[in-house]
Amino acid sequence: MAEKTLILNGTTVADGIKANLAARVAALKEKGIVPCLATILVGDDPSSATYVRMKGSACSRLGMESRRIHLGAETTTEELIAVIDGLNGDDGVHGILLQHPVPHQIDERAAFEAIAIGKDVDGVTMLGFAQNAFGMAEYPSCTPAAILAILDYYRLPMEGKHAVVVGRSPILGKPVSLMLLNRNATVTVCHSKTEGLAELVRQGDIVVAAVGKPAFIQGEWVKEGAVVLDAGYNEGNIGDVDYEACLAKASAITPVPAGVGPVTIATLLKHTVAAAERRVFQP
Template identity: 80%
Template sequence: MSTETLILDGKAVSDDLKVKLAVKVEQLKAKGVTPCLATILVGDDPASATYVRMKGNACQRLGIESRKIELKASTTTEELIAAIRQLNEDSAVHGILLQHPVPHHIDERAAFDAIAIEKDVDGVTTLGFSQNAFGFADYPSCTPAAIIAIMDYYKLPIEGKHAVVIGRSPILGKPVSMMLLNRNATVTICHSKTNNLGDIVAQGDIVVAAVGKPKFIQGEWIKPGAVVLDAGYNKGNVGDVDYEACAERASAITPVPAGVGPVTIATLLKHTVEAAERTLKS
């Protein structure tokens, strides 16, 4: 690894954000409002259960109420939507998170879109995606927002840069592309059908890996001096980039773990607190 490569420490970014959030939580509680995040887990996927538990623990450490709704794997789309609508109508709940993925027989998009926009703190609704694309979403998708937050924390320029995003999911690749575009980057979106992927990645001043394949992005693809943001998390605690090889050429890179992940969770908490603040203004 080059001695000049900047390691983008997600824990430092997350801790800085949480210090500010703790103050806001206390201010809200003094006014009689406890921020509340409701998490919905459908089925018994162990990885999903772990993610929900981590988010719940993070809430508790900040004094945010964590309300867990656990539904059987046999839950229907209609039953899930009914549970979401109950939370929409509960004024004590400020944010709703439906843990992805849900069992295959459920219409996940219909379930996501049942979440009220003012409680869509994870940025998963079609309306929230549209608002993000236009640049005025209150709560953009958390991992894309975390990527931008890391770049801002380390004062890494976005405007005028060529950003290459590998991945096009509706809650990561596409929204982060829109956020980079709205910050005046030139954005190329790559995916599984992209030809000559390595050649395209090599053009990127900013490379965002969101493909869901361990060590997929190769070191020789990285333009010398590029900023590499790895949003992947795979078995064995490895990301989507070949970290050691990419770090040799990058000017800055996120590790996995302790890179984008901690900031994603902190962003979810931030959105929940902001949603609680908005209830005082309505």
């Protein structure tokens, strides 16, 4: 058992990011600009509604503006893209977040692609993804960026470490794998078709759970002393990691809640402020 496991406190990391932002928001306001994040929620998924509410509230607390757009469950791709186009052309909006997932009838990829790259503060466009893959992104996807921010805050090294990422989604597993790779980790990407998952996870000096299944990563799968990052957030405040069991093995671990989640939101605010600054200072 690990001597003393470090709980990676996402609230602390997020507070650090937001403390840095407060002065920047104030400076923008002196120029007459209030950084504004537009969130788009399509349909009535309660978790998604909670997420966009949390993001909007976080904006308010920082003195930023949020514009919450709620579209009906029957919205078409064309209707959604028209809304996004409107936000793209609106000088008062600096960042656009389309809450994932959208209802089945919508072509999510087409909707993501409609977001102007300068307002793609969650790095969901293909161009944003590729810039991130090549280490050139202004706004890497917020959850992957949050995971790296936590590692950096706690000075947990990535270079030469074996990172095992469980999950391969376009907005989480794939981008975080590429970001870890760009930070010189050796990266293994596992997923639903992976054979021998336990043995692979056991190799990880760093384990990233991005699978979307409650308490999926077992304590027996985790190497003694590994760093465990739980990007999952399932019903009932349960992450993708069996927390107590993994806590007993890990040298460091993110809890759920108060782990990756708050850092993701702080990163989203940071990107939105940066997008507003770019508008003002590099017009």
